[in-house]
Amino acid sequence: PLPDRDRALGPSHQQDQSVYEERHLRYISPLGKGNFGSVELCRYDPLGDNTGELIAVKKLQPNKQSNLEDFQKEINTIRSLHCDYIVKYRGVCYSMGRLSMSLVMEYLPYGSLIGYLEKNRQLVNNRRMLLFASQICKGLEYLQSMRYVHRDLAARNILVASDTLVKIADFGLTKIIPFDKEYYRVTHPGESPIFWYAPESITESKFSHKSDVWSFGVVLHELFSYCEHNCNPKRLYMQEIGNDMQGLSISMHLVDILKDNWRLPAPPLCPPRVRHLPQPYATLRVAGSLAVRLLDQ
Numbered sequence: 001p002l003p004d005r006d007r008a009l010g011p012s013h014q015q016d017q018s019v020y021e022e023r024h025l026r027y028i029s030p031l032g033k034g035n036f037g038s039v040e041l042c043r044y045d046p047l048g049d050n051t052g053e054l055i056a057v058k059k060l061q062p063n064k065q066s067n068l069e070d071f072q073k074e075i076n077t078i079r080s081l082h083c084d085y086i087v088k089y090r091g092v093c094y095s096m097g098r099l100s101m102s103l104v105m106e107y108l109p110y111g112s113l114i115g116y117l118e119k120n121r122q123l124v125n126n127r128r129m130l131l132f133a134s135q136i137c138k139g140l141e142y143l144q145s146m147r148y149v150h151r152d153l154a155a156r157n158i159l160v161a162s163d164t165l166v167k168i169a170d171f172g173l174t175k176i177i178p179f180d181k182e183y184y185r186v187t188h189p190g191e192s193p194i195f196w197y198a199p200e201s202i203t204e205s206k207f208s209h210k211s212d213v214w215s216f217g218v219v220l221h222e223l224f225s226y227c228e229h230n231c232n233p234k235r236l237y238m239q240e241i242g243n244d245m246q247g248l249s250i251s252m253h254l255v256d257i258l259k260d261n262w263r264l265p266a267p268p269l270c271p272p273r274v275r276h277l278p279q280p281y282a283t284l285r286v287a288g289s290l291a292v293r294l295l296d297q
């Protein structure tokens with residue numbers, strides 16, 4: 001491609017580009033589905049010569065129960081986040097005469113952590129796994145410093161920027177904790193990823209920094225299971241709950257076994273020093289420093 005100086009949009013202009021014109025957006029391929037929308041790979045090519053940058057564009061799913069208001073909250077959330085371990089906001093693209101809008105983000109070439117671990121299992125050793133875990137910790141710690149609760153932390157929502165960098169993505173369920181409280185209570189649980197939820201999130205719809213730390217624990221399990229689909233959290237919990245549903249809802253069965261202190265079994269390949277992490281670490285700072293200390297061993 002042309003050297004930066006010859007491109008109409010210099011790197012600095014591209015960096016703080018905030019409005020993308022739909023007419024210069026070239027659709028390339030689908031990237032995935034998130035909360036409230038689908039994400040596509042596009043090239044923003046104002047010169048029309050294929051030298052434009054690759055971007056990830058999240059479009060609002062028109063039919064789903066989501067609405068433009070929630071999507072705008074998601075855009076405001078991601079726009080306010082500036083952290084190496086959180087996917088970067090690039091701007092917005094209006095269409096249908098500002099009636100509809102899309103969220104433009106940096107494109108992370110390696111995709112979600114699930115696909116990456118399944119494909120690169122040999123490449124990723126425990127040291128690399130702990131590096132990823134410490135990066136997710138740092139991203140979550142930054143979110144906590146901004147009084148955000150992510151509420152949907154799971155390997156499917158972690159993206160891989162390179163062989164040594166992962167980032168937290170998809171802020172569709174993220175909420176700000178009110179200044180006078182320690183938690184956020186959700187009114188409409190919607191389609192909840194209950195197998196990543198802390199007990200109080202299931203029983204009282206309460207979400208806090210501590211419930212995000214619980215979900216981080218489930219992500220650690222996914223990491224050290226290499227995201228193998230036959231030992232993902234949902235499958236392991238459903239096996240433990242058994243098929244004797246006795247009419248009780250799955251979430252009530254799940255809360256029962258958690259209250260009986262049943263926990264996801266440590267993955268077979270999980271190194272002993274990670275297996276016996278002190279339970280439960282109260283804050284991410286502890287979790288993060290644990291991961292870093294384990295790295296240095």
Ligand SMILES: C=CCCn1cc(-c2nc(Nc3ccc(C4CCNCC4)cc3)nc3[nH]ccc23)cn1
Pocket residue numbers: 030031032033034035039056087105106107108109110111112115156157158159169170
């Ligand atoms: C967060 C999860 C829910 C929503 N979501 C977000 C994205 C997303 N993806 C990517 N890159 C990407 C790169 C390659 C592949 C491929 C596809 C074909 N098969 C192999 C893997 C997939 C994704 N960059 C992004 N930037 C901002 C968002 C975003 C995708 N889904």
